[in-house]
Amino acid sequence: MKLTSRHLLGLDGMAKEELALILDTAVSFREVLDRPIKKVPPLQGKTVVNLFFESSTRTRISFELAERRLSADVVNFTTAASSVSKGETLKDTARNIEAMKIDMVVIRHAAPGSAHFLTRVVDANVINAGDGTHEHPTQGLLDMYTLREKFGTLEGLRVCIVGDISHSRVARSNIFGLTTMGAKVSVCGPATLIPKDIEQLGVKVYHRLDGIIPEVDVLNVLRIQLERQKSGLFPSLREYHRFFGVTKEKVSKAPKPITIMHPGPINRDVELSADLADSEHSVILQQVTNGVAIRMAVLYLLGTTN
Numbered sequence: 001m002k003l004t005s006r007h008l009l010g011l012d013g014m015a016k017e018e019l020a021l022i023l024d025t026a027v028s029f030r031e032v033l034d035r036p037i038k039k040v041p042p043l044q045g046k047t048v049v050n051l052f053f054e055s056s057t058r059t060r061i062s063f064e065l066a067e068r069r070l071s072a073d074v075v076n077f078t079t080a081a082s083s084v085s086k087g088e089t090l091k092d093t094a095r096n097i098e099a100m101k102i103d104m105v106v107i108r109h110a111a112p113g114s115a116h117f118l119t120r121v122v123d124a125n126v127i128n129a130g131d132g133t134h135e136h137p138t139q140g141l142l143d144m145y146t147l148r149e150k151f152g153t154l155e156g157l158r159v160c161i162v163g164d165i166s167h168s169r170v171a172r173s174n175i176f177g178l179t180t181m182g183a184k185v186s187v188c189g190p191a192t193l194i195p196k197d198i199e200q201l202g203v204k205v206y207h208r209l210d211g212i213i214p215e216v217d218v219l220n221v222l223r224i225q226l227e228r229q230k231s232g233l234f235p236s237l238r239e240y241h242r243f244f245g246v247t248k249e250k251v252s253k254a255p256k257p258i259t260i261m262h263p264g265p266i267n268r269d270v271e272l273s274a275d276l277a278d279s280e281h282s283v284i285l286q287q288v289t290n291g292v293a294i295r296m297a298v299l300y301l302l303g304t305t306n
């Protein structure tokens with residue numbers, strides 16, 4: 001089996017079999033990461049460009065490591081050190097880079113749809129590393145991988161995504177991927193940060209953490225985007241923490257331990273208490289490790305069969 005598209009733009013509309021193919025392929029690459037020599041040859045001779053127009057720690061480093069572990073040649077692009085700072089457009093930037101004979105492009109950009117746009121202007125395989133509020137498909141995949149690793153299956157798993165759902169590409173990719181794989185997904189947050197018709201995506205909505213904590217296996221806690229406070233979507237960080245901050249005390253009310261996830265970067269003691277982030281119930285660093293294996297799987301599947 002192979003993926004139906006030459007690109008990975010989002011998890012919306014991907015078939016269960018395709019998602020399972022990526023997760024299964026990542027299992028063997030996860031094993032490579034534990035070897036003394038963490039390198040395999042499938043992308044030898046291929047050139048991958050990482051186009052990052054927005055800041056990133058985890059995703060950028062994870063993609064670069066995944067590419068190098070697969071023996072690809074890697075070129076990194078960041079806005080500040082490029083001709084974008086002189087006004088060059090995304091289209092011109094991408095076409096000039098492709099003229100240097102590259103095979104794959106990984107793009108992060110603040111504009112939703114930028115990865116789709118790129119597929120219309122270059123022939124290379126395009127991988128979306130986060131486009132505005134739209135999708136972050138490899139984050140959704142690494143979250144699913146981490147949960148499948150811990151629970152054995154995603155079928156019937158009760159996952160609640162907590163926080164600013166309206167502005168979160170992580171939430172959207174998780175919702176699309178997890179519901180397709182049979183998980184029971186809910187969202188929890190202030191009404192101002194949850195899209196009005198989100199139930200149409202197959203999720204339940206909660207506005208109180210104490211209402212959902214007894215009902216779930218997993219809380220995936222989103223970063224509260226501090227810049228949103230200025231737009232009046234929630235009164236203060238202190239108030240947000242009081243009602244929606246996930247803490248040891250709040251999760252202790254659950255009948256059994258809840259697994260804690262966070263895509264990073266964490267605002268410690270705002271959306272998630274520092275002690276819970278560092279506790280034995282947190283899989284946050286496993287998410288980061290598994291991210292390299294997931295990105296290796298995606299690069300491998302697109303670069304060798306599509």
Ligand code: CP
Binds near residue numbers: 060136139
């Ligand atoms: N999870 C995530 O996308 O983190 P970065 O912004 O550091 O890449």
